[in-house]
Amino acid sequence: MEIEDKVFARKRWRKESMLDCGFQEAGHDFLLEKDFMDGDFKAVLKVSAQGAVSGQVIDAMTGEEYDQLRRPEANGAYVNMVRTAYEELLLEIAGACCADVLFTSDQANRLADRIAEAFGISPDYPFVHTARYQDYGVFRHWRNRKWFALIMNVKRSVLEAGRDEMVDIVNLKIHPEEGESLCRLPGIYPAYHMNHKTWISVLLDDTVDDDRVMSLVKTSFDLTK
Numbered sequence: 181m182e183i184e185d186k187v188f189a190r191k192r193w194r195k196e197s198m199l200d201c202g203f204q205e206a207g208h209d210f211l212l213e214k215d216f217m218d219g220d221f222k223a224v225l226k227v228s229a230q231g232a233v234s235g236q237v238i239d240a241m242t243g244e245e246y247d248q249l250r251r252p253e254a255n256g257a258y259v260n261m262v263r264t265a266y267e268e269l270l271l272e273i274a275g276a277c278c279a280d281v282l283f284t285s286d287q288a289n290r291l292a293d294r295i296a297e298a299f300g301i302s303p304d305y306p307f308v309h310t311a312r313y314q315d316y317g318v319f320r321h322w323r324n325r326k327w328f329a330l331i332m333n334v335k336r337s338v339l340e341a342g343r344d345e346m347v348d349i350v351n352l353k354i355h356p357e358e359g360e361s362l363c364r365l366p367g368i369y370p371a372y373h374m375n376h377k378t379w380i381s382v383l384l385d386d387t388v389d390d391d392r393v394m395s396l397v398k399t400s401f402d403l404t405k
Contacts, residue, residue, distance in 0.1 A: 181346070182235075182250075183235070183270065184270065185346075187267065187274055188231075188274060188278065189284045190281050191274050191278035191279070191280060192231060192278060192280075193227055193277060194277060194278065195210075197276060198210055198227070200276075200277075201276050202214070203225075203277070208228065208229040209228055210227040211224070211227075212224070212227075212273070214269065214273075215240075216265050216269045217262065221237055221240060221262060221265075221266070222237070222240060223236070223238075223266060223270075224238060225273070235266075246262065249263055283331055283333070283384075284333050284346070284348050285347070285384050285385060286386075287384040287385065287386050287390065288348040290390055291331070291384065291397070292317070292331070294397075301321075303318055303319050304317070305317055305318070306318055313332075315332075316330065316331065316333075317331045319331075321404065321405050324405070326404045326405070328353065328397070328404040329400060329401075330350065330351040331348060331350045332351070332372070333346055333347070333348050334346070334347065334372060335347075339369045339381060339383070340369075347384070347385055348383075348385070349372065349381045349382060349383055350381070350384055350393070350397075351374050351380070352379065352396050352399070352400040353379055353399070353404055354380050354399060354403070355403070356377050359376070359377060359380065362380055363380065366387050367382060367385070367387030368382050368383070368388065369381045369383070380396070
């Protein structure tokens with residue numbers, strides 16, 4: 181995962197704050213150039229109209245991109261110091277220019293809002309101390325503490341071979357006799373990391389519309405209470 185994706189995954193940009201922070205509009209994008217490490221490096225950030233972030237780190241001495249930053253095998257003390265300084269700069273920008281959201285995808289956040297409205301339940305994050313799973317959000321019943329929904333950000337390849345982009349999914353409990361027919365629908369799969377007979381994974385990229393997802397959530401809620 182790129183440093184920018186790590187920092188801004190659960191952030192949403194505020195245009196007015198971006199302009200106050202020095203971003204410049206360039207067509208549909210926003211651009212920011214900012215020096216760090218006492219001017220030895222320059223960060224160049226581009227934020228698309230959809231909120232996607234890309235960045236470059238320019239070595240002031242050479243005027244070229246400091247490509248060691250992106251190489252996993254580059255682990256010397258100096259390159260790690262540059263990585264840390266760059267990430268700290270991005271966190272500072274995120275704090276000034278972004279609002280926090282619960283999950284990466286818009287549909288996952290809409291779903292969390294609808295669950296809160298329907299059941300008065302917000303997610304908890306039981307894996308917060310495990311880097312790989314720290315953003316996984318669990319929705320539980322108040323009384324028995326059983327899960328009825330689990331939102332995860334995973335590689336799509338866990339559902340479809342050869343698709344490596346990161347996506348949000350939600351795991352939901354179903355009536356076993358409905359599993360086969362549900363998994364024939366676009367965006368619905370046998371559950372990742374859970375019993376395939378009684379749980380499904382639903383892709384939260386708007387392949388399945390909000391009302392349909394929420395209907396499945398209500399079934400899962402009833403089956404687990």
